[in-house]
Amino acid sequence: xxxxxxxxxxxxxxxxxxxxxxxxxxxxxxxxxxxxxxxxxxxxxxxxxxxxxxxxxxxxxxxxxxxxxxxxxxxxxxxxxxxxxxxxxxxxxxxxxxxxxxxxxxxxxxxxxxxxxxxxxxxxxxxxxxxxxxxxxxxxxxxxxxxxxxxxxxxxxxxxxxxxxxxxxxxxxxxxxxxxxxxxxxxxxxxxxxxxxxxxxxxxxxxxxxxxxxxxxxxxxxxxxxxxxxxxxxxxxxxxxxxxxxxxxxxxxxxxxxxxxxxxxxxxxxxxxxxxxxxxxxxxxxxxxxxxxxxxxxxxxxxxxxxxxxxxxxxxxxxxxxxxxxxxxxxxxxxxxxxxxxxxxxxxxxxxxxxxxxxxxxxxxxxxxxxxxxxxxxxxxxxxxxxxxxxxxxxxxxxxxxxxxxxxxxxxxxxxxxxxxxxxxxxxxxxxxxxxxxxxxxxxxxxxxxxxxxxxxxxxxxxxxxxxxxxxxxxxxxxxxxxxxxxxxxxxxxxxxxxxxxxxxxxxxxxxxxxxxxxxxxx
Numbered sequence: 372x373x374x375x376x377x378x379x380x381x382x383x384x385x386x387x388x389x390x391x392x393x394x395x396x397x398x399x400x401x402x403x404x405x406x407x408x409x410x411x412x413x414x415x416x417x418x419x420x421x422x423x424x425x426x427x428x429x430x431x432x433x434x435x436x437x438x439x440x441x442x443x444x445x446x447x448x449x450x451x452x453x454x455x456x457x458x459x460x461x462x463x464x465x466x467x468x469x470x471x472x473x474x475x476x477x478x479x480x481x482x483x484x485x486x487x488x489x490x491x492x493x494x495x496x497x498x499x500x501x502x503x504x505x506x507x508x509x510x511x512x513x514x515x516x517x518x519x520x521x522x523x524x525x526x527x528x529x530x531x532x533x534x535x536x537x538x539x540x541x542x543x544x545x546x547x548x549x550x551x552x553x554x555x556x557x558x559x560x561x562x563x564x565x566x567x568x569x570x571x572x573x574x575x576x577x578x579x580x581x582x583x584x585x586x587x588x589x590x591x592x593x594x595x596x597x598x599x600x601x602x603x604x605x606x607x608x609x610x611x612x613x614x615x616x617x618x619x620x621x622x623x624x625x626x627x628x629x630x631x632x633x634x635x636x637x638x639x640x641x642x643x644x645x646x647x648x649x650x651x652x653x654x655x656x657x658x659x660x661x662x663x664x665x666x667x668x669x670x671x672x673x674x675x676x677x678x679x680x681x682x683x684x685x686x687x688x689x690x691x692x693x694x695x696x697x698x699x700x701x702x703x704x705x706x707x708x709x710x711x712x713x714x715x716x717x718x719x720x721x722x723x724x725x726x727x728x729x730x731x732x733x734x735x736x737x738x739x740x741x742x743x744x745x746x747x748x749x750x751x752x753x754x755x756x757x758x759x760x761x762x763x764x765x766x767x768x769x770x771x772x773x774x775x776x777x778x779x780x781x782x783x784x785x786x787x788x789x790x791x792x793x794x795x796x797x798x799x800x801x802x803x804x805x806x807x808x809x810x811x812x813x814x815x816x817x818x819x820x821x822x823x824x825x826x827x828x829x830x831x832x833x834x835x836x837x838x839x840x841x842x843x844x845x846x847x848x849x850x851x852x853x854x855x856x857x858x859x860x861x862x863x864x865x866x867x868x869x870x871x872x873x874x875x876x877x878x879x880x881x882x883x884x885x886x887x888x889x890x891x892x893x894x
Contacts, residue, residue, distance in 0.1 A: 387533075387536055389644065389645045391536060391539035391540060391543065392535070392539050392641065392644075393641075393645075393707060394539070394543060395539050395542050395543050395546075396638065396641050396707070396708070397707055397708060397710075398543065398546050398547070399546070399556075399560070400638065400707075400708040400710070400713040401710050401713065402546060402550065402556035403556055403557065403634075404634075404713045404714075404717065406630065406631070406634075407491065407493070407494040407497070407630060408497065408555050408556070408557040409557070409633075409634045409637075410485075410488075410494065410498075410626075410630065410631070410633045410634055411488075411494050411497040411498040411501055411557060412501055412557040412560055412561065413633050413634060413637045414481075414484060414485050414488075414498050414501075414502065414622065414626075414633065415498060415501035415502040415504070415505045415557075415561055415564075416505060416560075416561075416564060417484075417622060418480070418484060418502050418505070418506065419502075419505050419506050419507075419508045419509040419512070419564070420512075421484075422469075422473075422509050423508075423509055423512050423513055423516070434600050434746075434749075434751060435458065435517065435520050435600060436520045436523065436524055436663060436746070437663040437746060437747055437749055438454070438596070438599065438600055438749075439451055439454065439455060439520060439521060439524045440524045440663040440664055440667070441663065441667055442454050442596075443524055443525070444664060444667050444668070445667075448525075448583065448584070451521075451524075452521075452584045452585075452586065454596050455517065455521050455584070455586055456586045456587055456588065456589055457589060457592065457594055457596065457597055458517065458597055458600060459514065459517055459586050459588060460588045460589050460590065460591045460592075461591045461592075461593070461597055462513060462514065462517060463514070463588065463591075464591045466509065466510045466513055466514075467510065469509075470506060470507060470509055470510050473506060474503055474506055477499050477502055477503055477506075478499055480502075481495060481498055481499050481502070483623075484622060484623070485498055485622065485623070485626045486623060486626060486627070487623075487625075487626030487627040487628075488626060497557065501557055501558065501561040502561075504558070504561035504562055504564075504565055505561045505564040505565060507565050507568065508564050508565055508567070508568035509568075510568070511568030511569055511571065511572040512568050512571065512572075514572050515531075515534055515568075515571045515572050515575055518531070518572075518575035518576065518578070518579055518586070519531030519534065519575060521579060521584060521586075522575070522578060522579065522582065524663075525582055525584075527578070527582055530574070530575060530578035531575065531578075533574070534571040534574060534575065537567060537570050537571050537574060538564075538567040538571065541563050541566055541567035541570060542560060542563040542564065542567065544563070545559045545560060545562060545563030545566070546559055546560060546563070549562060549563070620762075620765070620766050620769060621636070621769065621781050621785065624769055624770075624773060624781060625778060625781055628773070628777055628778055631717065631720070632777070632778040632781075634717075635717070635720045635721045635724050635778050636724055636778055636781060636782060638704070638708060638721045638724075639704075639721050639722075639724035639725035639727075639728055639782065640724075640728060640782075642696075642700075642703060642704065642707070642725055643696070643725060643728040643729060643732060661677055662674050662677060662678070662743050662744065662747035663747045665677065665747075666747050666748060674747070675805075675806060675807060675809075676809070678740070678741075678744055678800075678806050679808060679809050679811070679812045681740040682737065682740050682741075682808075682812060683811070683812050683815055685733070685736040685737060685739075685740050686733060686737075686815075686816060686819050687815075687819055687867070687872065687873060689732050689733040689735075689736045690733055690819050690820060690823045691819075691822065691823040691826055691859075691863045692729070692732050692733075693729050693730065693732045693733060693823075694823040694824065694826060694827040694830075695826070695827070695830060695856075695859055696725060696726065696728075696729035696732070697726055697729055697730075697827070698827050698830045698831050698834065699830055699834060699852070699855050699856075699859075700722040700723075700725040700726045700729070701718065701719065701722040702834070702841065702848065702851060702852045702855065703722075703725070703852065704718045704721045704722040704725060705718045705722075705848060706845075706848050706849055706852045708721070710845075720778065723779045724778055724779050724781075724782045725782075727776075727779050727780075727782035727783040727785075727786060728782045728785065728786060729786075730783065730786040730787075731785060731786025731787070731788075731789040731790060732786075733793075734786070734789035734790040734792065734793040735789050737793040737796075737797070738789060738792050738793050738796060741793060741796035741797055741800060741806075742754055742796060744796075744800045744805060744806055745796075745800070748805070753799055754796065757792060757795045757796060757799070758792065760791075760795070761788045761789075761791050761792040761795070762788070764787070764788045764791055765784050765785060765787075765788035768780075768783070768784035768787055768788065769781055769784045772784050814871075815871075815872050815873075818867070818870040818871055818872035819867065819872045821866070821870050821872070822863055822866035822867040822869075822870050822872050823863065825862065825863075825866045826859050826862045826863040826866060829858070829859065829862045830855055830858075830859050830862075833854065833855060833858060834851070834855060837851045837854065
């Protein structure tokens, strides 16, 4: 139950982060709505995150974690720390030059990231200004990825999982405290992003020192281990670049639609990110170092079992998530965001995008579960080829679907391409004999589907019967949503146990192991 316990640790902190993220987004919706300042800030927030996912989270983690875990297993903590420090020094130099160069080139970059803003000179200038404020975040959050990879390889998931909590706390504080003193709430959010990056970095430096790893900066040098890391990163960076170009295409196309399209997609994606972050990120984060250790030790059967259990846990939570979001998307959006500058029309447009995103929710998470099967074997090339194909599919679908569905077509294209991505990853792992489904997984998938369908039927019937209460104002809407969410969860897990899609023995084993760990740590 090591995998499940690690997933619970990461998922618990991610859940806390998502709750704070909803508080943040409620404030953002109230302060900014879906107008030009909101569109400008969301572009400014996405740009450093675009490059972070390009170099740090995707390509870097996929290459660094298996190498660091192998160094840790073969040579011990001190040589592994020396390797991490050597990588850190090279990263710092590269990022300083890169961030400085892009700050200078920002006006030209904006023509690429948001060409639709050109027709509105004020929005275009504001987007450049806010992005220049947020961009130093890239430097610190990239270093956070390295430190998080070190901690995850040591089996210490809590500190790295808590870093998004810091981001949300800082952004909430910036909105409430700095907005009265700055030109707009967009400016306070942009400064909050920059400050949060520094705070997250300092937090993980402290966490690493608590684990006995102090990463001093040696003179930057392309040593053989660092060169090997870079060679492994190249296909990963190409793959991550393809995926990020995919997201960039979404932004570019959305910027060409009427004002508000970028914001509709942002708010919808934020809600969709709750199950994706809590389940997908948690499983992917916990699974990669575990698979790396198991494969390094020749435990192929144990690695296959870990993959099966990861998929099982992913589907147990995401299939009902999809069913629920398809039924109650509008009540969720309305209760969370419909106030201040966020009106009823914005709620409806956002809910429609959320339903489209939700169709791909299990696929988004399956990609995060299946990809470690390649990365743990230091194969970063195959996912790249799959990603390139899926991006092509996404772009074609974007151009077709926006003709009929506007911004909803962008979300639906993303969902369809995610399913194709997940299917191809599973196909190639299976064909190579690196993954096979076991009987338990096959049985539980059908049972999970039955439980989710039963829950969706109950949600639809409950919403229909409480329609008059829901129409009675904000208090009634909040009450109905609470009934739907809590009731839906209760019904689903009752049906999951009834159909044996989940077992109480798994939970009891987890709790027993946690209790044993707590006892040992206090001894």
